[in-house]
Amino acid sequence: MCWPVRQILARVGDKWSVLIVMALRNGPRRFNEIKRAIGTISQRMLTLTLKGMERDGLVRRTVIPSKPPRVDYELTELGHSLREPVEQLGLWAIEHEARIAKAQEAFDGKEGSAR
Amino acid sequence: MCWPVRQILARVGDKWSVLIVMALRNGPRRFNEIKRAIGTISQRMLTLTLKGMERDGLVRRTVIPSKPPRVDYELTELGHSLREPVEQLGLWAIEHEARIAKAQEAFDGKEGSAR
Numbered sequence: 355m356c357w358p359v360r361q362i363l364a365r366v367g368d369k370w371s372v373l374i375v376m377a378l379r380n381g382p383r384r385f386n387e388i389k390r391a392i393g394t395i396s397q398r399m400l401t402l403t404l405k406g407m408e409r410d411g412l413v414r415r416t417v418i419p420s421k422p423p424r425v426d427y428e429l430t431e432l433g434h435s436l437r438e439p440v441e442q443l444g445l446w447a448i449e450h451e452a453r454i455a456k457a458q459e460a461f462d463g464k465e466g467s468a469r
Numbered sequence: 470m471c472w473p474v475r476q477i478l479a480r481v482g483d484k485w486s487v488l489i490v491m492a493l494r495n496g497p498r499r500f501n502e503i504k505r506a507i508g509t510i511s512q513r514m515l516t517l518t519l520k521g522m523e524r525d526g527l528v529r530r531t532v533i534p535s536k537p538p539r540v541d542y543e544l545t546e547l548g549h550s551l552r553e554p555v556e557q558l559g560l561w562a563i564e565h566e567a568r569i570a571k572a573q574e575a576f577d578g579k580e581g582s583a584r
Binding site for chain 1: 483484523524525526527547550551553554555557558560561565568569571572573575576577
């Protein structure tokens, strides 16, 4: 796997980027709206990840000169093109949720008895 | 996005899991072989991620009683089913590599001139 692709895969395969793409798939949202939609992300991590995605051309940051000024984040065309593989990942997660839960239970049971 | 799916998406969308699936897609490998294939992952992160993937039923860990004993990691049937969406992500990365590099250059240029 060549280095640039590995780097991009590490970005787009990054769980926060995946969750941000899902959170922005239906249109622009503000910082706190994205944070609430994901729930488990810190202020710092969301700031860093949004900046990285902006740098990669996946997210557009727009300052709206209202009083007080408003900042919207939205997927660019490139960002929207990432939705398809990310949604495939989401569908996979939904389809296999039960099997993963069962595997976790079995693993925890084995680990518990090994202690 | 309901909580369990978000949790699984955070796992399978986790960059290290994505890179491990890619590293194991052609068959079992030893710990250090996986580490070399990914390159940028720490010993601790690889250990944690492999354990998490084993718990989720995505990876099977096999101890081979040779002298010295050998430990192989391979994708389970569930893990192999994750290859398709992960490879879609990889193809997306390859297809858009140039556009992302261009966006990064423009962003860095803008940030540089803003300082």
